[in-house]
Amino acid sequence: ETGVTQTPRHLVMGMTNKKSLKCEQHLGHNAMYWYKQSAKKPLELMFVYNFKEQTENNSVPSRFSPECPNSSHLFLHLHTLQPEDSALYLCASSQDLAKDRGPNTGELFFGEGSRLTVL
Amino acid sequence: AQKVTQAQTEISVVEKEDVTLDCVYETRDTTYYLFWYKQPPSGELVFLIRRNSFDEQNEISGRYSWNFQKSTSSFNFTITASQVVDSAVYFCALSKGSARQLTFGSGTQLTVLP
Numbered sequence: 001e002t003g004v005t006q007t008p009r010h011l012v013m014g015m016t017n018k019k020s021l022k023c024e025q026h027l028g029h030n031a032m033y034w035y036k037q038s039a040k041k042p043l044e045l046m047f048v049y050n051f052k053e054q055t056e057n058n059s060v061p062s063r064f065s066p067e068c069p070n071s072s073h074l075f076l077h078l079h080t081l082q083p084e085d086s087a088l089y090l091c092a093s094s095q096d097l098a099k100d101r102g103p104n105t106g107e108l109f110f111g112e113g114s115r116l117t118v119l
Numbered sequence: 120a121q122k123v124t125q126a127q128t129e130i131s132v133v134e135k136e137d138v139t140l141d142c143v144y145e146t147r148d149t150t151y152y153l154f155w156y157k158q159p160p161s162g163e164l165v166f167l168i169r170r171n172s173f174d175e176q177n178e179i180s181g182r183y184s185w186n187f188q189k190s191t192s193s194f195n196f197t198i199t200a201s202q203v204v205d206s207a208v209y210f211c212a213l214s215k216g217s218a219r220q221l222t223f224g225s226g227t228q229l230t231v232l233p
Contacts, residue, residue: 004163040128040225041225042123042222042223042224042225042226043210043223045221088162090162090163090164092164107154107166107169108156108164108166108221109166110156110163110164110165111162111163112161112162112163113162113163115162
């Protein structure tokens with residue numbers, strides 16, 4: 001059983017819908033991530049939360065809105081998406097050091113992803 | 120800027136054959152970390168190995184082995200005596216010191232035929 005669980009596994013939505021993706025990690029990690037995986041493209045980092053604070057936002061359109069209420073849960077709120085947003089959305093976690101304590105190598109632990117189709 | 124290139128988009132082999140997945144990287148950092156992840160059909164990426172830039176020793180773990188060569192900026196992955204369960208997409212990744220700075224390659228789809 002994976003330490004990172006994502007729901008729903010599959011989601012189909014229209015362009016005017018509002019939906020949310022949920023991620024929960026059971027590993028005691030303090031950093032969580034959203035990645036987008038489109039066909040034949042490298043994984044794209046979307047957002048990073050470290051100790052519940054957003055530390056990265058890689059020029060993601062505002063129709064994607066992350067929320068991290070605590071270090072174990074991460075949401076991705078979706079609103080007025082476009083068909084090109086159809087992709088596999090992967091959540092990940094890592095044990096990352098505090099920002100002021102320098103880097104670490106922290107490998108990522110991934111969930112199984114939420115397959116999103118926008119009609 | 121960091122870049123990871125996996126030139127092989129798809130590879131098919133017959134069970135029990137050996138197969139090597141290529142990974143070439145670009146970075147200006149002197150300290151960096153290289154990773155391989157496996158993505159089976161279930162979707163989650165599974166961590167396989169991490170290697171830091173100061174350790175060029177090759178590593179073997181069961182049927183898996185990794186060849187790190189700084190001179191050619193390559194970090195290749197070999198599966199010996201492949202099995203059908205090895206069928207997956209394999210990603211090479213590069214980080215300059217933090218998981219939040221990982222750069223992934225585009226992946227190699229490996230299919231092992233029975």
